[in-house]
Amino acid sequence: MILTLGTCLDNTSEGMGTVIYHRASQQGRDMKILNYLSKKTSVLIRQSVAKIATISVIAVLSMMSIHADDTDSLSDTPDLKIYTYDSFVADWGPGPKLVELFEAQCQCKVEMIGVTDALNILTRLRFEGEDTEADVIIGLDNNTIHEADELGLIAKHDVDLTALEMPIEWSSDTFIPFDYGYFAFVYNKTNENIKKPATTFADFISEKDTTIIMQDPRTSSVGLGIVSWIQKIYGEKSAEVWRQLNDRIVTISPGWGEAYSLFLQGDSDYVLSYTTSPAYHLIAEDDDNYASLTFEEGHYLQIEAAARLKTSKRPKLANDFLQFLVTAEAQSTIAQSNWMYPVSEPKPAMPENYPEKPQVPGLYFTSEEVTEDKTKWIQSWLDVLSE
Amino acid sequence: MLPTHSSARVFLSTGGIVSLLFFSLFAVPLLALLLWSQSQNAAEHLNYPLYKILRFTLTQSVLSTGLSLFFGLGIAWSIVHCQSGLRKVAMLSLLLPLVMPVITICLSWNFLLGTQGLAGYFGIKRPYGLSAILSVHVFLNMTLIAWLVLPAWRKAPEGYWRIAQMLNLTGWQLWRQLEWPLVKPYAYRSVALCFLFCFTSFTPVFLLGGSPKYTTFETAIYTAMRVNFDPVYALILGISQFLICTVIIVMILKNSPKQSFDMGRGVIFSNKLIATNWMATILSTVIILICAAPLVTILIQASNTVMSLVEGHLSETGIETLASIPKALQTTMMTIISAMLTCLCLGWVLAAFKLKLTRQGYQKVALTQEMLGGVVYALPALIMGAGWLAVISLTGLWKSSVIIYLAFVSLTTLIGVPVVIRSIVPAYEQLQKQYGKLAEQLGLFGWQKIRKVDWPQLKVILLLSAAYAGVMASGDLGAFILISNEQLQTLPILIQRQMAGYHHQIASLSALTLILTHMVWLLAVYFFSGAWRQQ
Structure with missing residues (x-):
């Protein structure tokens, strides 16, 4: 993008440059330039050289300060x-x-x-x-x-x-x-959009009016967790589940922190997090308004x-x-x-x-199974989300 | 006195070496990327299909361009037909989106149109995605198009307006019969430029896309490098974008109107024959408000952050994040200064070399040099960043801040040098025409001529264009996002990290710091170079 911006703006500066140049050149004709060369050039050159030298010194000092940063970090290297x-x-x-x-x-x-x-x-x-x-x-x-x-x-x-x-x-x-923990969808109990919290994954999927924020399985372990969870419960039908959820996803964040911040900001009704997340609000903030959905099918470990x-x-x-x-x-x-x-x-x-x-089954794949099939699962997720 | 063969040889060889140095700035990282991609054991990759990337990139580019053209022409028309004092303010306000780095516009989008703004107010549940990308692209490009088409109205002789008055042409008729034929060639080039701009867009898509569905070439390159660790696919994407952009550039050059296109002046003289239109006055007011809105929003949010800090309401994480600003500012300033110096030196020598080659009859060599320089326009900045990542990986210098800093300067220079060359070549040609022979008669050649004739005459345009190039390139996110680390990050990178952590309010303070840094630096160079005296 910056390159194309450059294309347009260098044309802009070309125009500006020509204007400045013309104005400068209008001030001096042939006679003036002779006078200019003989009297002013040496002063101007000295000034210009001084200015360039100043800038160069700043640049060199900058480089030195970077190097100093490196040196500092060496002397202060953590164990x-x-x-x-x-x-x-x-x-x-x-x-x-x-x-x-x-x-x-x-x-x-x-x-x-x-x-x-x-x-x-x-x-x-x-x-x-x-x-x-x-x-x-x-x-x-x-x-x-x-x-x-x-x-x-x-x-x-x-x-x-x-x-x-x-x-x-x-x-x-x-x-x-x-x-360790179990993945779960967290919601605010005061949210009027959630009239009857779902007790099964199937009920949750069939909801129409609620929104979710999820994490990207390519960058987030929680994102990979939901892909694995759905895969564990629905197997070959996972793509269909993602298709149903797709319309309700507000955004896919790169990590858990971003998703949870957006949820707290009120950007969605649910966020993919953990069964223990409400405990943070309860114990650290004395706020019992948050809860997590518990699904009969089980939660991914x-x-x-x-x-x-x-x-x-x-x-x-x-x-x-x-x-x-x-x-x-x-x-x-x-x-x-x-x-x-x-x-x-x-x-x-x-x-x-x-x-x-x-008190529900803890679901999981072995690490070897995930390594083997992860690419296939995420590719399917990508295909559905790009429809 | 005539130049000796040896001095000409020295000049040509210096020019040749500098040209090689410049081309190595993109050749070395590209070569490193190629080598690196071959050394990686790419097992399985999660690649988003190329045709889907192309489809979305084209869709958003066409929509963004169409909407930008519509609003851009509307803005230009309003400014022309608003003969009150508002017009000057409106024209100045058009410059704001052009000087604000894209990431700061994206940040202000969150406050103005996102869930913390209008979308939240109207209960829009999914503000991210295509609509968010389009809104930022249109905001950036409509002002650009308006700025570029405004000089079209200069072209109409006063007689046109008299005839229009005699024929009682107003409103739509005036636009169709008189104004559109004038604007058309300007609109054509602006649209092409705008299309390229949207096609190669990274920051708005990256920050506001919200789903893999909204993937462009640039964001796909980022994903290939950062997420999938797949330099081969990144290279394929980079080459695809390069080829498509080249085709577009060639099409523009081939089909562009032959008449002169003095875009960039953007100044229209007051024409009393153009009737003041009340609608144009209202629209001009709206334009001022829209253009100023992002800057004002960032100002307000940054002030709130400062107030929170003073009142002790900022969280520890917030204070920690805030503490990163001075270091990022230092890195940004160092990048700007170094890039300005390298852009100035390389740009000057390359421009002089090109003119010398042309004068000496080596037109083909000069053309090849120019074409190779043009390659920079079509190469995705992210690919160059990926190339530097490959250099760092191959040399194993992960711990060295100096190599990352060198990569910053190299990328900035690469982006900035063509800007400097294109700015000074016309002035250089003019200078040569006017004073070339005189200098020869006075026996001024080589270094003497540079010192006594070229530098005094060209220093303003050289310093201004180099400063602008440094500022413009250092405000970019895409080029640096792959190579920066926790120790060395520019302000745009810091803003991106703060936004990713949803520290939007603190990010607004970083954004304000970035905008002010750019403005202060440009103003400093403006006064320092003596440009204000010439004005």
């Missing part, structure tokens, strides 16, 4: 760099508190870098390959860990996972789980995981951090700021009003 998703490092997310707790424990410096949504962690690793500066990644889930393993960058962990209390058995030897990279220059420290993630203290922090269920007994214990796990 552990972690890639995660944006909402994990937000001030209300678990990231800042976890960093504080771990830094106090290890006497080291930890930096968490938010790379938008979880699936972007994978993209980032693909781009950077073995040159990546990350030591640890946090936020890939049971749907994507196999795909990450296939990159050949993830190291085997050395973390004691005997205390895990999970809805399914954890088998990965590279990733460690740090929380998401287990979030973390791993150490083979390229990490501090493997011991990275491993210590992974071990720290499943400690009671870290689990309590995660459960009450990431608003997901803990994978082991948290300490301090969860507040009494923290929601119970839904």
Whole structure:
């Protein structure tokens, strides 16, 4: 776009230039230019050279300041760099508190870098390959860990996972789980558009007048979650389900954070989130107006995981951090700021009003199954949404 | 005294080296992208079909162009027929959308027409998508078309208006019999330009599309690179867009009217024979309001952000986001200054080289150089960004801010240099005609001539065009979105990230910073270069 803008505006400047030039040239004819050359040129050149020199100095200083930034960052290099998703490092997310707790424990410096949504962690690793500066990644889930393993960058962990209390058995030897939850559609109970909350996925799909905000399965783990969820329940008929939902989708956001912000702003009736999301409003904001729909067919299970990279220059420290993630203290922090269920007994214990796990089946595909069929599912989703 | 063969040789070889340097700015990233795409093990890719991309790109371009033409002609007509003092204000207001970076217009769309604006007020549930894209494109292009067709009214001799008065031609008849034949050639080129503009649009589609259904070539390249990690498909898309754009450019050049097309002056003299039309006066008022609305909205929202900060109502995340503005401003300023310097030097040498080649009888070489320079217009900025990403990946310099900064400057220069060349070539030719022989008689050649004749005469246009090129290119989002990182981001990138996080109010402060930076820089160069004295 900028190129075409350039095309038009350079014509504009061509016109302007000609006007300026003509005006300048009108002021001086042949005799004047001789006089001009002999008397004024040297002064003008000196002034112009001084001006160019000033600009050049500014540019060089700018370059130096960038270089200085690099140097500064070298002298202030963190001991552990972690890639995660944006909402994990937000001030209300678990990231800042976890960093504080771990830094106090290890006497080291930890930096968490938010790379938008979880699936972007994978993209980032693909781009950077073995040159990546990350030591640890946090936020890939049971749907994507196999795909990450296939990159050949993830190291085997050395973390004691005997205390895990999970809805399914954890088998990965590279990733460690740090929380889990169930996807659900969240709504505001005061919303007049929702007269009778749906109790089955089928009822939800057949609603006509309500709107939804969803996440892009190509960039968001939650987006991939809904695609997997519908696939798990409806299999071959998934495309038809998407066709029915399509007219009600307000927008497809790249990540969970954006979608939830839009929902809170009143842009839609439902947002795809977690069964635990209303707990945040209830406990952190003392607002009981939010609820999640519970479907008889079951809810898709998401287990979030973390791993150490083979390229990490501090493997011991990275491993210590992974071990720290499943400690009671870290689990309590995660459960009450990431608003997901803990994978082991948290300490301090969860507040009494923290929601119970839904009494419906937990649905999931194995990571290998998702890696194998993901492209087909998303392609089908893309086809329907582009109709 | 005549120039020696050696000085001519030195000049030609310098010009040749600079030309090569300029072409390497896009050849190296493209080559790197090609190499990189071959080294990737592309297994399965989620590619949005090419025909669907082409269909939507064409649909939105045609609709945007049609609507922009309709409203653009309406604006031009209103300004011409409004003989009150409002006309000057209306004409000045037309410049606002042209100087505001596209991302700031998209941001103000959220406040004005999105869910926080009219759509929310009227209960429109799905404001994103085609309507949102069209509204931004039309806003940008209608003012552009109006600005470009306004000089058409200059072309009519006063006798035309007298005859029109004698024949009692008013309203529609006047438009059909007299005005449209004058406007037609201007409208033709403006439409073609507007079509290209919409065809290669990235920011409005990226930010306001809301669904993969609304995918253009540019956004598909972004998805291929950032989401699917598929440089091969990105290259295919880039080449497709390049070919389509080239066909459009060739068609424009082939079919454009032969008469002179002094677009850009946009100044129409007061013609007392043109009757004041009350409707035009009302429309001119509406135009002023519409053109000023985005800037005013951003001003109000930015003020609210400052007030929230002062009163302590801003969240910690908000303050953290706000703290990124100074660093992004520093990066933007550095990009502008460096790009201005490189644009100035490269543009000047290349323009001089082209003229020298033409004068020395190497018209074909000069034409080839010009055509290669023209390639830049048709290459998607995102592909160049992807090329730099490939350079960074192949060299493994992810951690170096300097290489990313160099990529910023290179991309800005690449976009800006043709602007500088096209601005100074006519002035250079004129200068050569008027003072070339005189300088020869005085024995001024090479560096002496540059110092004593060329620079004093060309410095205003050179500095202004280079400053404008730097500002224009640094305000772009598409070129930089693929290569910026958390440490080094320009203001448009920061605004995009703030918008993605729905920190719209804080983004408005960043947007205001960007707009003010551009305006202050252009004004500074305007006064610094001495242009105001010549005016």
